[in-house]
Amino acid sequence: MARPQSRTRMVVAGVATLAALAVPATAFTAPLHGGGCSPSGTLVTKQAESKSFTYTLTVGPAETMVGSAAGAKTKGLADAEVMVGGSMDMLKGATNHLEVHVCGIRSRKVVGSPVAGISLADLTAGTSLVVPVMVMQSLDGGGMDRHFGNNVPLVAGHRYRVIVTMRGETAAFAFVGPKGGKAAAADMKMKG
Numbered sequence: 582m583a584r585p586q587s588r589t590r591m592v593v594a595g596v597a598t599l600a601a602l603a604v605p606a607t608a609f610t611a612p613l614h615g616g617g618c619s620p621s622g623t624l625v626t627k628q629a630e631s632k633s634f635t636y637t638l639t640v641g642p643a644e645t646m647v648g649s650a651a652g653a654k655t656k657g658l659a660d661a662e663v664m665v666g667g668s669m670d671m672l673k674g675a676t677n678h679l680e681v682h683v684c685g686i687r688s689r690k691v692v693g694s695p696v697a698g699i700s701l702a703d704l705t706a707g708t709s710l711v712v713p714v715m716v717m718q719s720l721d722g723g724g725m726d727r728h729f730g731n732n733v734p735l736v737a738g739h740r741y742r743v744i745v746t747m748r749g750e751t752a753a754f755a756f757v758g759p760k761g762g763k764a765a766a767a768d769m770k771m772k773g
Contacts, residue, residue: 624640624641624642624677624759624760625638625639625640625641625756625757625759626638626639627754627755627756629745629752629753629754630686630752631747631750631751631752632686632750633685633686633687633748633750634683634684634685634686634692634747634748634750634752635683635684635685635686636681636682636683636745636747636752636754637681637682637684638679638680638681638743638745638754638756639679639680639681639682640677640678640679640680640735640756640759641677641678642677642678643675643676643677643678643732644660644661644662644678644732645658645660645661645662646661646662646664646671646715646717646732647661647662647663647664648663648664649663650663650720653720658720659720660719660720661719661720662678662715662717662718662719662720663717663718663719663720664715664716664717665716665717665718665727666694666696666715666716667696667713667714667715667716667729668696668713668714668715668731669713669715670713670731671713671731671732672710672712672713672731672732672733672734673734674734675731675732675733675734676732676733676734676735677732677733677734677735677758677759678730678731678732678733679699679701679712679730679731679732679733679735679743680717680728680729680730681697681699681728681729681730681743681745682726682727682728683697683728683729683745683747691724691725691726691727692727692747693716693724693727694716695747695748696714696716696729697714697729697745697746697747698711698714698744698745698746698747699711699712699714699729699730699743699744699745699746700712700743700744701733701741701742701743702741702742702743702744703735703736703739703740703741704739704740704741704742705736705738705739705740706736706739712730712731712733713731714729714730714731715729715730715731716728716729717729717730729745735758735759736758737758737759737760738757738758739757739758740755740756740757740758741755741756741757741758742754742755743755743756
């Protein structure tokens with residue numbers, strides 16, 4: 582159950598649990614030292630809790646995705662997301678980067694597996710999609726910045742709902758598409 586200071590409501594009933602995507606069986610955890618569960622420099626930041634986890638949703642400008650830190654350096658990139666697992670699918674018309682950092686409530690450690698399920702609904706347009714979730718970390722953040730997400734199509738001013746499922750527990754977030762989101766609502770596939 583969410584703590585009183587939480588700015589979001591926990592969704593307990595009526596939400597289908599998303600199937601977990603395959604990643605290596607060993608869970609990645611790293612101690613929290615001011616970065617793993619508290620990302621900054623984004624356009625939208627929301628937090629929620631479930632019984633076992635804290636979730637931080639951040640939305641910012643679309644990110645460059647690379648397969649390795651070495652590959653980013655070869656290309657001369659100073660800022661990119663390193664894909665370390667999950668789905669490597671990209672969404673058409675992506676304008677923003679949506680990511681979720683998950684930490685254990687008791688351990689205060691970053692949780693990197695299994696891959697969290699993420700669904701995104703554009704409430705204004707009446708469309709939704711299951712986000713092809715990548716496990717990522719920033720070039721300079723390493724395992725401390727392990728998180729889940731992808732570049733997604735958002736429309737500035739539209740109302741959105743994000744549902745995150747981790748190990749059978751669910752958190753919900755609501756936000757308004759930030760300025761700079763130019764994707765056409767048609768880029769989101771209708772569910773059902």
